Amino acid sequence: MKIRSLAAVAVAGIALAACAPGTASKTKSADDQTGTLKVWLYDEANRAPKEKVVGAAVADFKAAHPKVNIEVGYIPTDAGPRAEKMKGAFNDPNSAPDVVEFGNTDLFGYVQAGGLADISGDLANWSEAGDLPKDLKDTTLVDGKVYGLPWWLGLRSLYYRTDVFTELGLKPPTSYAELVDAAKKVRQAKPDMLGIAVGGKYTFGGLPFLWANGGEIATQQGGKYAAAIDSPQSQAGVKAYTDLFAKDICPPQQCADLTGGKTVEAFAAGTAGMAILPNSSRSAVEAGTAKGKYAVVPLPGTAPGSIAPAFSGGNDLGVMKSSQHRSLAVDFMKILGGKKYQLQMFDAMGNLPTLASARGDVVAKDPWLKPFIDTLNAGTKFVPKDAAWAKIDSQSVVPTMFQKVITGKSDVSGATGEAKTVIDNAFAGK
Template identity: 80%
Template sequence: MKIRRWTTVALSGAVLAATAACAPGTASKKNSADEQTGTVKVWLYDEANRAPKEKVVADVIAEFKAAHPKVDVQVSYIPTDAGPRAEKMKGAFNDPNSAPDVVEFGNTDLFGYAAAGGLADITADLASWTEGADLPQDLKDTTVVNGAQFGVPWWIGLRSLYYRTDVFTELGIKAPTSYAELVEAAKKVRAAKPDMLGIAVGGKYTYGGLPFVWAAGGDLAAQNNGAYKAAIDSPQSQAGVKAYTDLFAKDICPPEQCADLTGGKTVEAFAAGKAGMAILPNSSRSAVEAGAAKGKYAVVPLPGQTPGSIAPAFAGGNDLGVMKSSQHRTLAVDFLKVLAGKKYQLAMFDAMGNLPTLASARADVVAKDPFLKPFMDTLNAGTKFVPKDAAWAKIDAQAVVPTLFQKVVTGKADVSGASKEAADAMNAAFGGK
């Protein structure tokens, strides 16, 4: 099977949110305009290998300019590293003259940007966009705050269960279809291969642990009358936390080896041949192919509690939005529609491996590359998201969820006590404390 190059920033909405999602101050009150000539300024994320992305964007610009011959497009590539990117956005919010018209951002950044008044409400602008109807509601909802849409999901990243086919075949293990089967398989691998982790899980791996919480019917927080309150200490959430932290056992993934593992470290462990299973994003494919596990793995959806069920995954990824200060609002929206349309979502997949958000485009990429089917099955089963509140940036930056996992894994607190502490920290953040 031909292996496409997969970008390593493919979950920036998930992995870069900790500091980048912090609201960059309050946007200037400069009134926006709707000029029909001039230059549309676009900010997109930089990449380790930008050339394929630039080529697709150049084609988008050519198509856009054919429809708007009196308009120029100026594209700038901004840092993906959290700190520099946050400073860049802060400057744009505080000085509209330096701001772009169209901007790419991590999907968990949206709430802080919207709360700061920096993004335009484009609900009405997208009402007549026919391709918008091809966007699944759960993904569209990640861009909606208080009934207003502030962006368009451009690409997504999902996690599924990678497993070693050679080891499973040798030991007569089938790919797990339930949590119980996952535990059983992990124990068999660890018992037969003491030098391997049954499954690589991490105490610092927020988005590896949350699917277990969601599969148990729990959640991070619940919204009531427009305000969020922590739900991580609910009985359902505690059951999910226990399901995840129970995997940190000597006969699966010993705490002394796994308590400090991050998502990136679990990728490294599996790629190096040191784990029988791991919960990894689609973007980890290139890393796995470059390691000892090359040609010896397959992927299935992460199973839920009951046989045949799929644990909900975090819908990471990036959005496109229009700045509220834009002086070219209609042109900005028009450019966004072209860039976010099916034609160029497919082109970005071919160039960068970015998974499309439009349903018909997803079907097309699975037909091209069957490797992606488990991720699409996971997506189609329904995804989950973080609280749509600017406070999530603070919660994430404070490592509230990883701290919860680590306290349980290391025996510093039981599930009840650790989840209560996490809930208190979340509620303080939601309350602006």
């Protein structure tokens, strides 16, 4: 789950590179029990806490495998450089890792390229497999086979200004109608604030409204995806989101070009009464003027008391198909992806665990996370599990659809119809 801030052309080049990392070498995997196990993980702005946790996991692994060395490398989080790194690994097994961390939407392109090993049997025999919720397991499936172990999650909920809501006598919204009403009242009472910061370029901020109305980006039939973005339910969701871009809520001239990152900045700076932000935005909000003046609730759905489905973002761990240390790679993946180190990664980095029991532990430790867990437990959604998603994403199909409605260049029917054509072309390889 990444927040986009690059120009459309740059994004297109980057995402297409991620979609086509090259075709994996035909070198077959092996199962050597000695030598050096290579691990590639995402780099971080502040890597030291992550390195400390990974170092402890390495020590645990080496205690059980004293004849094996582990070489941990850190790869760029930026999509372009990371795609080039992975392309090289897929094309040259000698330079490839055995275990790799990757974004969960990258999985389908990597599988199509032949770079990831099928770990279905390995996870089926894992003692902690039953602790993974089904919807998370489903994000790692391609043609019924598992290619990743969900390692951490990123979910979005509704941040709101407690001081403003108290001053205006408002309660946190529990339905879409209440969300609209609260946003209008905030904007009316405080014209210098956005009722809710929403962005025309904020794909994963807008999709929950689509899903809450029963819509889908695409549906799968006979093993193939077809666009469903123009269904009546999807159109209702697009209308619900784009209706928020109104003069008395979030004026189009201010909000049509906002990205997810810009909505974080608006809320943190105190210029929005509400915003749809991920759990990872907490530090940014705490560093702004909104510190100590906000709380979080699940983003409400259409019916009172309902929760809008959130995008299930996050990263996975996987084993490269070319690995010459397959069993060792699986063993290390299970250690690092197990509850013990998911909890340590939460303490070190704030990464939300994927294992249900671990999430229960972190909420008991930090009740602030409860709205995100409630959102997760209510059921999350995912993008089409097809390598074509990278092309759809790179072409900014969803945000372009939103923006055409927001700016009045098209109505909902026209914009969703155009999006359907582009999406179907992507699935057809055009």
